Amino acid sequence: MTLKTMLVTGASRGIGAQVALLAGRSGYRVGVNYLRSDAAANAVVQQIRDAGGQAMALQADVGQRDQVRRMFAELDAAWGALDVLVNNAGILANFRVDDVDDDNVEAVFRANVFSSFFCAREAVRRMSTAHGGKGGVIINMGSVASRLGGLGGGAAYAASKGAIDSFNLALAKEVGPEGIRVNALRPGLISTDIHDVHGGIAKMQLMAKTAVPLGRAGDSAEVADVVLWLAGDTSSYVHGTLIDVAGGR
Ligand code: NAP
Numbered sequence: 001m002t003l004k005t006m007l008v009t010g011a012s013r014g015i016g017a018q019v020a021l022l023a024g025r026s027g028y029r030v031g032v033n034y035l036r037s038d039a040a041a042n043a044v045v046q047q048i049r050d051a052g053g054q055a056m057a058l059q060a061d062v063g064q065r066d067q068v069r070r071m072f073a074e075l076d077a078a079w080g081a082l083d084v085l086v087n088n089a090g091i092l093a094n095f096r097v098d099d100v101d102d103d104n105v106e107a108v109f110r111a112n113v114f115s116s117f118f119c120a121r122e123a124v125r126r127m128s129t130a131h132g133g134k135g136g137v138i139i140n141m142g143s144v145a146s147r148l149g150g151l152g153g154g155a156a157y158a159a160s161k162g163a164i165d166s167f168n169l170a171l172a173k174e175v176g177p178e179g180i181r182v183n184a185l186r187p188g189l190i191s192t193d194i195h196d197v198h199g200g201i202a203k204m205q206l207m208a209k210t211a212v213p214l215g216r217a218g219d220s221a222e223v224a225d226v227v228l229w230l231a232g233d234t235s236s237y238v239h240g241t242l243i244d245v246a247g248g249r
Pocket of ligand 1: 060
């Protein structure tokens with residue numbers, strides 16, 4: 001039986017790494033995209049292989065269209081198939097609007113928004129029945145910041161995740177009739193290194209004790225479980241929706 005193929009962007013660390021590892025354990029062939037963390041990405045790949053699965057590391061800045069095209073070409077050459085795209089890569093921001101410079105705001109929108117357009121474009125060209133494909137699943141990583149406004153200094157981040165909410169809905173309408181299911185998760189406070197720009201994990205976890213109704217921060221594995229559910233057949237009628245994974249926040 002041919003394994004299904006899942007490409008996870010930003011899979012060297014944090015949520016993406018847990019998605020890749022769980023996908024490997026769940027029988028997917030996994031493309032592990034990353035930007036700079038060669039060692040961490042290769043460790044994720046090795047863990048999947050050690051457990052008997054298949055995985056490959058794919059270095060590419062997903063905010064750059066030419067690098068995205070190259071990454072998909074590498075995936076085509078290796079496996080010739082794509083069943084699930086997880087648009088997970090992203091960066092946090094901590095600068096006030098009156099301190100915004102062009103490079104900062106562009107970096108956030110490239111990593112968090114352009115990346116999803118560039119990767120979805122390539123994925124739809126391969127999955128859509130209108131292009132001769134057999135359908136598939138696209139999962140976008142939003143954030144509760146889209147409805148809460150993010151932490152102080154988080155306007156660019158919150159706005160970028162607001163764009164993902166809308167992108168998710170629009171893409172679902174566009175490609176649902178062509179066999180592609182599209183959904184987004186909106187995590188809350190999850191313990192990863194992304195919080196370094198706001199003082200680190202320990203500070204965030206302290207805040208979570210009072211800010212989150214469940215009284216704690218979430219774990220990347222708790223987000224990965226929902227991603228894998230959305231990727232699989234047991235969510236076959238879930239489409240165009242936003243699922244908060246935020247402990248009630
Ligand atoms: P993280 O631990 O900082 O990991 C970020 C990952 O994205 C890394 O693998 C990084 O690669 C990769 N990456 C960043 N920019 C990239 C680019 N331009 N091209 C390719 N890869 C890139 O972040 P995380 O907390 O797991 O967040 C993952 C997603 O969840 C993001 O979209 C984030 O906005 C969202 N989210 C997170 C939280 C949270 O509390 N953690 C809450 C809501 C939403 P390198 O290792 O090579 O740098």
